[in-house]
Amino acid sequence: MGIKPSYIKSIGTALLTTQREYFSNNFDANKQQLSASASIDSKRVRNRVAGYITRKINTKRHP
Template sequence: MGIKPTYIKALSQELLSKNTGKFTNDFDGNKVVVDEVAVIDSKRVRNRVAGAITRKVNRKKVI
């Protein structure tokens, strides 16, 4: 899709560090968790944050 904006990266990193055990490698599950732990008005921003978190979780399991 392209390069993620800095605010998406920063928000996803903050949510991931504060709620480590809640996120998995499932995008749809992460969307629900992001809705629970953060107040994000835009569905598009929520999905981008959930996607960034999913990507980070998947990268950690590979390494």
């Protein structure tokens, strides 16, 4: 898809470090969790962060 903006990475990384146990490798579940745990007003930004988190969990590159 391309290079992710730094704000997507920073939000996703911060959420993974603080709330790792709430996220899974399912994109739709991560979207629902983001709606509940973070105050992201834009649906597009929420979906991009959910996709970033899903990709990080699936590739196991997060410490």
